[in-house]
Amino acid sequence: MTEVAEGRPSFAARHVKQLLLLLKVANLGAITAYQFALIFVLIRTVGPTLYPWLIFMAAIGNYVLSADLGFSGFVYADVRRNFIDGLLPSRLGFVNHALLIYISIALGASAVAAIAITLLPGLGVALKVALTLYFLATVLGLPWTLIRRIATAVDQFVAIEIIELARRVVMLIVAAWMLNGLGFSGFAVLSVVIWIVAFAAAFVLIAKRGIRVRRSSPRILAGFIAENRSGLFLTGGLTSLDFAIYNFPYMLIPVLFGSAAPLVVYDLFYKICRFGGTAFSVALETALPFQTRAFHAGNLGEVKKYQRSAIALGLIPLIGASALLLLFGQRLFAVLLNHAVPIDREITWTMVFMLAAILFQAAAGTFLGAIGKFSQITRLAMGASIGMTVLTLVTFVVRLSFDTFMAAYVVVYIGYAIVYQMLFHRVVTPATQDAARAELTRR
Numbered sequence: 001m002t003e004v005a006e007g008r009p010s011f012a013a014r015h016v017k018q019l020l021l022l023l024k025v026a027n028l029g030a031i032t033a034y035q036f037a038l039i040f041v042l043i044r045t046v047g048p049t050l051y052p053w054l055i056f057m058a059a060i061g062n063y064v065l066s067a068d069l070g071f072s073g074f075v076y077a078d079v080r081r082n083f084i085d086g087l088l089p090s091r092l093g094f095v096n097h098a099l100l101i102y103i104s105i106a107l108g109a110s111a112v113a114a115i116a117i118t119l120l121p122g123l124g125v126a127l128k129v130a131l132t133l134y135f136l137a138t139v140l141g142l143p144w145t146l147i148r149r150i151a152t153a154v155d156q157f158v159a160i161e162i163i164e165l166a167r168r169v170v171m172l173i174v175a176a177w178m179l180n181g182l183g184f185s186g187f188a189v190l191s192v193v194i195w196i197v198a199f200a201a202a203f204v205l206i207a208k209r210g211i212r213v214r215r216s217s218p219r220i221l222a223g224f225i226a227e228n229r230s231g232l233f234l235t236g237g238l239t240s241l242d243f244a245i246y247n248f249p250y251m252l253i254p255v256l257f258g259s260a261a262p263l264v265v266y267d268l269f270y271k272i273c274r275f276g277g278t279a280f281s282v283a284l285e286t287a288l289p290f291q292t293r294a295f296h297a298g299n300l301g302e303v304k305k306y307q308r309s310a311i312a313l314g315l316i317p318l319i320g321a322s323a324l325l326l327l328f329g330q331r332l333f334a335v336l337l338n339h340a341v342p343i344d345r346e347i348t349w350t351m352v353f354m355l356a357a358i359l360f361q362a363a364a365g366t367f368l369g370a371i372g373k374f375s376q377i378t379r380l381a382m383g384a385s386i387g388m389t390v391l392t393l394v395t396f397v398v399r400l401s402f403d404t405f406m407a408a409y410v411v412v413y414i415g416y417a418i419v420y421q422m423l424f425h426r427v428v429t430p431a432t433q434d435a436a437r438a439e440l441t442r443r
Helices: 016-045 047-068 071-084 088-118 125-139 141-153 157-180 184-207 218-227 229-257 260-296 300-336 345-370 374-398 402-427 430-442
Strands: none
Touching: 016 047, 016 157, 016 260, 016 300, 047 088, 047 125, 047 141, 047 229, 047 260, 071 088, 071 141, 071 229, 088 125, 088 141, 088 218, 125 141, 125 184, 141 157, 141 184, 157 184, 218 229, 229 260, 229 374, 229 402, 260 300, 260 345, 260 402, 300 345, 345 374, 345 402, 374 402
């Protein structure tokens, strides 16, 4: 941190926690505004024929984003530990190879998507190019996730949050521009340009710590994957299961219900759930360093105290979002979707209950993952996946309505949140402390 002339830390240094919290809250606001603004704009500008295709492509893009498999967290832990120990120069190759692999996955997926899009009938060349760029703008979030974690690991967390906030604000402006004459092709091009600028700024940022992207060969990158496969497997199973739990309805709803309207409704449901997860993470990630320190010191009472505090802070966005949904949700959705797809009261209630379940699942899951309980929480995710599979089969055989399917989906997830909380309390019970610490030692 910088110092003033007489040796007193600067204002920014003395208030870095508050500044970081403010930036995180601002980013949360920008994320929320952009997600809903994009729905509002696209449904009015691209038309009802193209809009479901954009939803579908975004869903495929989400599967590409899932290629992270939680490995960015593994990279963060490695970089953070070596940075603090002054050994970062010895890990520059590790960081470089991870970045190259993430970038290659995004570009490779976009190339495959471009080929598939060229085969779509009834679309002009300009629109096919725009769809390809729109897909690219979606999947570039994969390497961006990694570079943000790397920047945070080397104490550039405030600067990377500023870059992220600037990127989101500019994207919000560009989306609004579509209401004033900017076409979808222009929007897609500008989306990619904004990404390029953000990546350039981030690369300059981490270069200050000696991290630079350098070319490598496929053989070396394959060796990197093989060398780190244990970390990849450790995080990958859990991440894949959790991703499937949240995203499988995108693939099955068109098959189960045979129309575009339920898919649009689920997309709105999913975006609200993402808002909840992002909003709750502000409190949970703030508490996490203190929770893990207390756990490793054997102070389980402190772990529980921080857990209660994090949940209490998480209740603020939960209560606010729930009140907004229940009091004004249907009117807001009607305006948002231009009255194209009705959202009934039952769906609004599923959103509220799902947000509450996400808070309690995330509160336990964030901590359990941070102390390495991957095998246990993977079993929980497997149980939830089995529950979702049974629900899908029942829906297909019995021909449940979409509203009933959504209600049952949330019930299964509530059970998922409950067993997460049960595992958390078992882990922080003194009788299990020695066993938990012994397992971490073996890892």
